[in-house]
Amino acid sequence: MNPAAIKRVMQRAEALCRERGVRLTQQRRTVLELLIASEKPLSAYDLLDRLRESVKNPAPPTVYRALDFLMQQGLIHKLESIHAYVGCTHPDHPHAGQFLICADCGEVEEVQDPRVTESLQAAGQAQGFRTHRPVVELLGVCAHCRHSKTETD
Amino acid sequence: MNPAAIKRVMQRAEALCRERGVRLTQQRRTVLELLIASEKPLSAYDLLDRLRESVKNPAPPTVYRALDFLMQQGLIHKLESIHAYVGCTHPDHPHAGQFLICADCGEVEEVQDPRVTESLQAAGQAQGFRTHRPVVELLGVCAHCRHSKTETD
DNA sequence: CCAGTAATGTTATAATGTTACATTATCCAG
DNA sequence: CTGGATAATGTAACATTATAACATTACTGG
Numbered sequence: 001m002n003p004a005a006i007k008r009v010m011q012r013a014e015a016l017c018r019e020r021g022v023r024l025t026q027q028r029r030t031v032l033e034l035l036i037a038s039e040k041p042l043s044a045y046d047l048l049d050r051l052r053e054s055v056k057n058p059a060p061p062t063v064y065r066a067l068d069f070l071m072q073q074g075l076i077h078k079l080e081s082i083h084a085y086v087g088c089t090h091p092d093h094p095h096a097g098q099f100l101i102c103a104d105c106g107e108v109e110e111v112q113d114p115r116v117t118e119s120l121q122a123a124g125q126a127q128g129f130r131t132h133r134p135v136v137e138l139l140g141v142c143a144h145c146r147h148s149k150t151e152t153d
Numbered sequence: 154m155n156p157a158a159i160k161r162v163m164q165r166a167e168a169l170c171r172e173r174g175v176r177l178t179q180q181r182r183t184v185l186e187l188l189i190a191s192e193k194p195l196s197a198y199d200l201l202d203r204l205r206e207s208v209k210n211p212a213p214p215t216v217y218r219a220l221d222f223l224m225q226q227g228l229i230h231k232l233e234s235i236h237a238y239v240g241c242t243h244p245d246h247p248h249a250g251q252f253l254i255c256a257d258c259g260e261v262e263e264v265q266d267p268r269v270t271e272s273l274q275a276a277g278q279a280q281g282f283r284t285h286r287p288v289v290e291l292l293g294v295c296a297h298c299r300h301s302k303t304e305t306d
Numbered sequence: 307c308c309a310g311t312a313a314t315g316t317t318a319t320a321a322t323g324t325t326a327c328a329t330t331a332t333c334c335a336g
Numbered sequence: 337c338t339g340g341a342t343a344a345t346g347t348a349a350c351a352t353t354a355t356a357a358c359a360t361t362a363c364t365g366g
Binding site: 080116123126131133134135137141143 | 256279282295
């Protein structure tokens with residue numbers, strides 16, 4: 001993401017936290033910025049490594065606490081299938097997107113398809129199930145990687 | 154699952170492996186049976202503990218290899234969001250189901266909703282994405298637990 | 307039987323995540 | 337502005353999940 005876009009998302013995050021009366025502290029802000037700026041999802045320990053530049057001696061709880069906070073605020077998402085985290089690009093309303101995860105280049109596309117959302121809700125309701133957190137992650141190969149390789153469809 | 158049903162699923166697994174020319178060895182069979190018989194999903198280390206009854210000194214690779222094989226054959230599913238595994242109850246055709254995971258009682262329901270399957274495929278195709286493995290897990294509360302607690306809807 | 311492949315044994319270690327308790331920062335009522 | 341409560345962070349140890357690397361054993365087909 002380009003610097004202007006990063007700044008815009010960060011400002012939106014600031015505003016949201018202010019509205020909600022929660023504190024986007026320096027560490028939380030740093031973790032969020034690392035995720036927003038990254039092309040690819042980062043693991044907790046990736047983040048831990050990168051935090052060494054700005055924090056003296058970061059330990060796992062430092063990162064996990066920041067991640068927990070950011071997830072509670074809907075500012076980032078956790079990708080369960082690859083144990084990594086991505087910044088949310090449109091955190092205004094709470095949502096649980098669907099993620100297209102490329103096994104080749106590692107990039108992730110977040111989409112939010114109403115048909116998917118609705119059909120999942122319906123599938124749960126048919127069983128009397130109350131969904132708190134849907135996890136929808138498609139592991140595969142993105143358009144770019146499919147075309148750059150000699151992939152026969 | 155009752156003993157008769159377990160036996161039926163195991164025989165189906167035997168037959169499938171025979172057809173495919175792959176070996177359902179004793180260890181693999183044991184792991185599969187443990188999963189089929191369990192009400193709830195089991196972690197790799199749950200399985201490791203239970204294997205001590207039939208194997209002398211099982212180590213993690215023993216379990217993970219069996220799990221890899223069984224997943225390849227579509228006989229079990231991995232639940233990414235809870236790091237656990239469940240037996241597949243209808244393994245005849247390869248498929249990737251959707252899982253309703255109750256945070257309360259721990260039980261898991263596997264469903265296969267055509268609308269979900271189709272809408273996910275469409276969502277991927279809209280991005281030019283080729284899905285190899287869809288991960289669809291709804292974390293929430295099952296009908297039974299919703300009713301047994303004083304849960305206000 | 308023999309050679310090749312598949313499966314398993316064994317040890318160590320990597321990667322991910324949590325607990326528990328001490329310390330510091332912030333907030334806000336008086 | 338101060339003191340007490342709450343929130344956030346520091347720190348060390350540890351728990352859980354998963355893999356690497358290499359040796360050994362079992363099976364299969366000629």
